[in-house]
Amino acid sequence: MRDVSIIGIGQTEVGEHWGKSLRHLAGDAVLAAMRDAGVERADALYVGNMLSGELNGQEHLGALIADFVGLRGIEAVKVEAACGSGAAAVRMGYLAVASGLLDVVIVVGVEKMTDQKGPVTTASLAMAADAEYEVVNGVSFVSLNALLMQRYMHEYGVRHEDFAGFPINAHKNAATNPYAMFRKPISLETFKRARMVAAPINLMDSSPVADGAAAVVLAPSDVARKFQPLSVRIIGSANATDALAVHDRRDPLFLSAAALSAQKAYRQAGIGPNDVDFFELHDAFSITAALSLEAAGFAERGRGVYLAKDGEITLGGRIPICTFGGLKARGHPVGATGVYQVVEAVLQLRHQAGPNQVKNARIGMTQNIGGSGATVITHILAAEG
Amino acid sequence: MRDVSIIGIGQTEVGEHWGKSLRHLAGDAVLAAMRDAGVERADALYVGNMLSGELNGQEHLGALIADFVGLRGIEAVKVEAACGSGAAAVRMGYLAVASGLLDVVIVVGVEKMTDQKGPVTTASLAMAADAEYEVVNGVSFVSLNALLMQRYMHEYGVRHEDFAGFPINAHKNAATNPYAMFRKPISLETFKRARMVAAPINLMDSSPVADGAAAVVLAPSDVARKFQPLSVRIIGSANATDALAVHDRRDPLFLSAAALSAQKAYRQAGIGPNDVDFFELHDAFSITAALSLEAAGFAERGRGVYLAKDGEITLGGRIPICTFGGLKARGHPVGATGVYQVVEAVLQLRHQAGPNQVKNARIGMTQNIGGSGATVITHILAAEG
Numbered sequence: 001m002r003d004v005s006i007i008g009i010g011q012t013e014v015g016e017h018w019g020k021s022l023r024h025l026a027g028d029a030v031l032a033a034m035r036d037a038g039v040e041r042a043d044a045l046y047v048g049n050m051l052s053g054e055l056n057g058q059e060h061l062g063a064l065i066a067d068f069v070g071l072r073g074i075e076a077v078k079v080e081a082a083c084g085s086g087a088a089a090v091r092m093g094y095l096a097v098a099s100g101l102l103d104v105v106i107v108v109g110v111e112k113m114t115d116q117k118g119p120v121t122t123a124s125l126a127m128a129a130d131a132e133y134e135v136v137n138g139v140s141f142v143s144l145n146a147l148l149m150q151r152y153m154h155e156y157g158v159r160h161e162d163f164a165g166f167p168i169n170a171h172k173n174a175a176t177n178p179y180a181m182f183r184k185p186i187s188l189e190t191f192k193r194a195r196m197v198a199a200p201i202n203l204m205d206s207s208p209v210a211d212g213a214a215a216v217v218l219a220p221s222d223v224a225r226k227f228q229p230l231s232v233r234i235i236g237s238a239n240a241t242d243a244l245a246v247h248d249r250r251d252p253l254f255l256s257a258a259a260l261s262a263q264k265a266y267r268q269a270g271i272g273p274n275d276v277d278f279f280e281l282h283d284a285f286s287i288t289a290a291l292s293l294e295a296a297g298f299a300e301r302g303r304g305v306y307l308a309k310d311g312e313i314t315l316g317g318r319i320p321i322c323t324f325g326g327l328k329a330r331g332h333p334v335g336a337t338g339v340y341q342v343v344e345a346v347l348q349l350r351h352q353a354g355p356n357q358v359k360n361a362r363i364g365m366t367q368n369i370g371g372s373g374a375t376v377i378t379h380i381l382a383a384e385g
Numbered sequence: 386m387r388d389v390s391i392i393g394i395g396q397t398e399v400g401e402h403w404g405k406s407l408r409h410l411a412g413d414a415v416l417a418a419m420r421d422a423g424v425e426r427a428d429a430l431y432v433g434n435m436l437s438g439e440l441n442g443q444e445h446l447g448a449l450i451a452d453f454v455g456l457r458g459i460e461a462v463k464v465e466a467a468c469g470s471g472a473a474a475v476r477m478g479y480l481a482v483a484s485g486l487l488d489v490v491i492v493v494g495v496e497k498m499t500d501q502k503g504p505v506t507t508a509s510l511a512m513a514a515d516a517e518y519e520v521v522n523g524v525s526f527v528s529l530n531a532l533l534m535q536r537y538m539h540e541y542g543v544r545h546e547d548f549a550g551f552p553i554n555a556h557k558n559a560a561t562n563p564y565a566m567f568r569k570p571i572s573l574e575t576f577k578r579a580r581m582v583a584a585p586i587n588l589m590d591s592s593p594v595a596d597g598a599a600a601v602v603l604a605p606s607d608v609a610r611k612f613q614p615l616s617v618r619i620i621g622s623a624n625a626t627d628a629l630a631v632h633d634r635r636d637p638l639f640l641s642a643a644a645l646s647a648q649k650a651y652r653q654a655g656i657g658p659n660d661v662d663f664f665e666l667h668d669a670f671s672i673t674a675a676l677s678l679e680a681a682g683f684a685e686r687g688r689g690v691y692l693a694k695d696g697e698i699t700l701g702g703r704i705p706i707c708t709f710g711g712l713k714a715r716g717h718p719v720g721a722t723g724v725y726q727v728v729e730a731v732l733q734l735r736h737q738a739g740p741n742q743v744k745n746a747r748i749g750m751t752q753n754i755g756g757s758g759a760t761v762i763t764h765i766l767a768a769e770g
Contacts, residue, residue, distance in 0.1 A: 374448035
């Protein structure tokens with residue numbers, strides 16, 4: 001294998017883009033990333049997307065988007081791993097460049113979710129869970145996560161308001177991110193008064209349905225500097241899985257795929273959790289953030305929630321998370337999220353994060369989760385400066 | 386990069402599998418391929434599938450199938466490129482092993498299409514075309530191809546019955562393939578009397594909607610023989626694209642992505658069309674077979690159809706195609722087809738094709754097409770004996 005670096009990044013604002021189709025959103029992100037990288041061509045385009053068939057009546061996004069951005073002819077496919085599709089596509093791009101067979105690979109994550117009515121989107125998102133054993137019995141994706149949160153609170157004696165630090169941190173960071181969906185801080189009071197979605201998950205525990213696209217350009221590390229003086233190296237990349245159905249897991253409160261994925265990435269990078277300066281985790285729900293911190297080695301079992309409560313996840317804390325707002329406040333266009341995380345990590349490592357900058361950030365980790373923890377893709381990135 | 390070989394193959398019968406769910410079909414193929422390879426573990430599972438969301442209410446197939454076959458924890462994703470999804474997944478597996486980062490990678494193509502009513506399947510298949518510029522105007526996937534066939538007949542002065550050789554050859558070869566959906570020969574008379582689907586495409590010009598799964602196990606060539614004495618090497622692999630919408634193409638009667646994909650694969654393999662002993666092409670419709678032969682360099686423009694008419698595509702002909710029945714008669718479970726093609730090519734190169742054997746087959750080519758030619762993946766395989 002050869003080392004791989006990120007030489008360009010691009011993103012669209014996350015929100016309700018009723019005036020732009022899926023190809024336009026993806027195109028905006030790809031073209032921004034190409035401009036940033038200073039490239040006019042590429043060998044391949046890998047698209048991370050979960051629900052274009054169900055919500056947009058369109059499969060075959062690879063060829064569609066490649067042509068739309070002026071790259072007709074190049075290799076192109078879509079990669080899907082539910083809400084982990086974005087980072088799964090990044091990993092495919094990483095493997096392709098690492099192989100030596102492709103040089104410049106663009107990865108775009110895109111999802112357009114707000115054209116459909118709520119029940120259609122809810123039913124589609126449930127396709128991340130087991131259709132024949134979970135969904136057939138009536139669970140939605142949020143109700144599955146509500147069971148996990150309820151169990152966590154019961155097992156560890158945690159109160160619901162102990163989770164408030166997660167959305168408060170996310171919204172605070174999103175306030176200064178021009179690409180975020182919800183650019184306003186929230187208070188503990190907002191959290192307590194939020195409407196219930198599926199008890200105990202309330203509106204402030206939940207990331208929003210959204211439209212958006214983010215893209216990265218990958219190239220071999222040995223030529224990356226020719227394109228981009230601020231290139232960022234991928235020093236760890238891993239994809240690991242677990243049972244799709246929550247009831248099939250050995251311990252539903254331990255995200256074993258997240259742990260395995262993080263361990264593989266740490267091993268490849270030759271580092272451990274203490275070397276990570278910030279962690280873009282997958283806060284689809286507050287409970288997911290807590291479980292991710294535990295699985296990735298930043299907290300003991302049952303203690304992840306206290307990192308939020310004690311302020312250790314803020315920009316100046318021990319392990320900053322969701323530095324641009326996370327899924328909760330930047331927004332969660334599902335197949336795009338994993339690429340947004342990588343784009344944001346690159347901004348941190350380039351020291352271009354403005355008011356959101358984590359001081360002296362040298363190593364960042366991203367972790368994108370598909371379903372309620374069945375596919376987890378971890379990347380560890382390092383500044384090359 | 387390092388060289389990659391195929392050390393195991395598996396397939397299910399193609400047909401209407403109402404008694405088996407998608408995971409069972411995929412599982413049968415994966416376990417057969419693992420037994421054939423003599424492996425009990427793998428580093429990753431890549432799933433080729435187009436329509437599991439639309440037709441089976443299930444995304445996130447990577448983790449689902451990995452767990453179902455006893456490989457819980459390994460890297461897994463779904464790869465989609467419409468009807469080219471199967472070979473697109475094979476190519477991802479190829480790149481992953483070539484990178485040196487993964488050793489044993491299983492690729493399974495699976496599609497379960499017959500649980501839904503016809504209109505749902507037809508609408509879902511149309512997602513391979515451009516939703517906003519083609520489908521919105523009323524085209525289905527077969528009507529798009531009917532336009533191409535009509536134009537071909539007009540441009541080159543070809544009669545409809547000149548295409549009959551394609552399905553006649555396919556059905557003849559399927560008759561002795563225990564995995565084929567339609568195991569009976571057809572005559573010219575059958576072809577002429579077949580019901581019209583979308584003029585001029587009749588039922589015998591059309592591959593059937595079907596359920597099925599096929600799998601391959603990939604490993605580095607330098608250790609392949611340890612697993613499998615009859616390993617087959619991938620000497621060329623390429624994915625190329627074209628505009629998704631037919632009206633956007635420079636010349637609708639030339640499959641430029643097929644030509645580009647074939648040229649890239651030929652170049653990598655260091656061979657040309659004359660070196661290819663058989664060609665598993667994508668005969669979704671008779672017209673597609675003719676256009677593929679032309680784009681891949683086996684016939685001049687407008688002459689592909691005569692290879693069928695003159696019998697040059699039969700097992701003993703100049704360039705045998707669809708040696709186990711092709712999409713037309715083996716059946717076309719869309720996301721699985723590209724893997725079936727590779728499995729069949731391996732059987733030929735191992736000289737395990739029984740009555741379907743192409744004599745002295747040493748080099749075989751497979752070409753899997755997404756949409757009406759927008760994504761084309763070509764593989765060239767060589768016997769290592």
